[in-house]
Amino acid sequence: MEPRAVLGTNRYGKSGIRLMKVDRESARHVLHDLTVSVALWGDMEAVHLQGDNTTVLPTDTQKNTVYAFAREHGVGSAEDFAALLAGHFVASQPAVRGAQVDVEVHGWHRLADHSFSRTGPDVRTVSVTVDEDGTRTLSGVRDLVLLSSTGSEFQGFAVDRFTTLAETDDRILCTAVDARWRHLQDQSDWEASYATVLDALTSAFADTHSRSLQETLFAMGERVVATCHGIGEVRLSLPNRHHFLVDLEPFGLDNPGEVFHVADRPYGLIEGTVLAPGVEADRGEW
Numbered sequence: 001m002e003p004r005a006v007l008g009t010n011r012y013g014k015s016g017i018r019l020m021k022v023d024r025e026s027a028r029h030v031l032h033d034l035t036v037s038v039a040l041w042g043d044m045e046a047v048h049l050q051g052d053n054t055t056v057l058p059t060d061t062q063k064n065t066v067y068a069f070a071r072e073h074g075v076g077s078a079e080d081f082a083a084l085l086a087g088h089f090v091a092s093q094p095a096v097r098g099a100q101v102d103v104e105v106h107g108w109h110r111l112a113d114h115s116f117s118r119t120g121p122d123v124r125t126v127s128v129t130v131d132e133d134g135t136r137t138l139s140g141v142r143d144l145v146l147l148s149s150t151g152s153e154f155q156g157f158a159v160d161r162f163t164t165l166a167e168t169d170d171r172i173l174c175t176a177v178d179a180r181w182r183h184l185q186d187q188s189d190w191e192a193s194y195a196t197v198l199d200a201l202t203s204a205f206a207d208t209h210s211r212s213l214q215e216t217l218f219a220m221g222e223r224v225v226a227t228c229h230g231i232g233e234v235r236l237s238l239p240n241r242h243h244f245l246v247d248l249e250p251f252g253l254d255n256p257g258e259v260f261h262v263a264d265r266p267y268g269l270i271e272g273t274v275l276a277p278g279v280e281a282d283r284g285e286w
Contacts (some may be wrong), residue, residue, distance in 0.1 A: 007048050011041035011100075014059035014066075021070045029114045032075040033106040036082075038062045040089055042097035055095035062089070077190035078103040079137055082128035090130050098131030104142075121145065124194060125180065127286060138286055139194055140180035145241075146202065147174040152210040172243035172260060173210050177201060181224060182233040182282055197231065200224045213240050213270045221274025232279035235286065240268035 015037040023030035040062075046052035066085065075081045082101040089099040105124035108116040125140040152173035157165075179201060187193040204223035210216045221234040243260040275281060 004049075007045055009041075010044060010048065011039045012044070012056075012059065013037065013039035013100075014062040017063050017066050019066060019070055019075075021075045023074070027113050031108050031116060032070075033108060034075070034078065034081075035104040035106070036066050036085075037102040038066070038085065038089065039100045039102075040093070040096050040098070042093075043095040055093075057089070057093050057096070065089075078105050078124070078126040079128065079139065079187070079190045082126050083130070083135060083137065086128050086130040086135075098129065100127060100129045102127045122177075127180070129284075136282070136284070137183045137186070138180050139183065139190070139197070140178075141198060141201070142178050144177040144179070144198075144201070145174070146177060146205045147172065147241075148206065148210070151208075152216075154212060170257065173213065173216070174241040174243060175213065175216075175238040176241065177205075177220075178237040179220075180235050180286055181228075181231045182286075183230055184232040184279070185230045187230060193228065193230070197224055197228050200227050213238055213268065214272070217270055217272050218274060221272070225274060225276035225279075232276045233282060234274045236272055236274070238270045240270065242267060 017036040017038070019032070019034045019036055021032040021034075023032070038059075040057065043055055046054065047056050065088065069081070069085060069088070073081075073084060082103050086099040086101045090096050103126040105126070107119035107122075107124070109119050110116055120143075122144040123142045125138075125142055127138040127140075129136045149172055150170055152171050153169045154171060155167040155169060157167070181197060183193075200223040201220050204220040205216060208216050208219040217236050217238050221236055224234045225231055242263045244263060245255060245257065246259045246261050248255045248259065273281060
């Protein structure tokens with residue numbers, strides 16, 4: 001009899017749990033608008049191989065836990081809330097060896113004590129993993145759109161018979177930053193830490209005369225690990241949102257770098273990791 005297939009790495013959970021928590025302790029309300037996703041793994045062979053659900057905590061229960069914890073414990077910082085949930089699932093379920101809780105934080109701008117307008121498009125992200133190796137906390141931002149209208153060039157690149165791109169010493173540089181950073185220790189103030197990293201990313205983008213988006217990526221990551229306490233590793237994904245100068249000569253007009261076609265695809269995608277001196281890269285996928 002031929003052997004059965006072998007079960008490999010697996011996990012399960014509830015994704016896309018939408019949560020709005022309103023803090024009403026004073027007339028000046030505070031909103032916590034989150035999307036929470038839970039993933040659990042551990043001794044789950046029986047459910048896959050024999051259909052035995054004994055060790056399975058229903059994903060509906062996971063969803064209910066998120067809402068109940070928001071009421072019982074409050075939300076506070078997204079990092080602390082994610083760590084509380086992940087720790088609970090590991091501690092309360094004997095079969096669960098590890099848990100990962102991902103949180104997206106949707107921002108709101110205050111208009112009055114209890115009125116708000118939605119910010120964006122950038123989204124703050126958090127991912128906390130609890131397993132036998134301890135707790136790993138990642139913070140991040142997604143869809144942070146940045147643009148420099150000058151101070152960027154692209155010259156001296158490799159060419160072959162398929163190359164049509166012309167060199168330029170002045171171009172628009174635009175990207176939508178997807179960044180995650182690994183904390184070497186808990187932060188005393190997660191909100192302040194996030195604000196500091198965001199300032200480092202944006203100021204480095206603005207300050208760097210860019211000869212390539214790769215150079216800008218490294219400058220942004222370097223600024224974070226050099227100036228933001230307790231952060232050892234930054235991973236960045238920067239799509240190059242191309243802006244092409246429009247040829248207006250057929251209409252009898254010049255175009256001294258003023259009118260551009262904004263192309264959404266295809267786009268260059270530049271990705272990289274920047275580490276603080278002496279810090280080893282995390283081998284996990286994040």
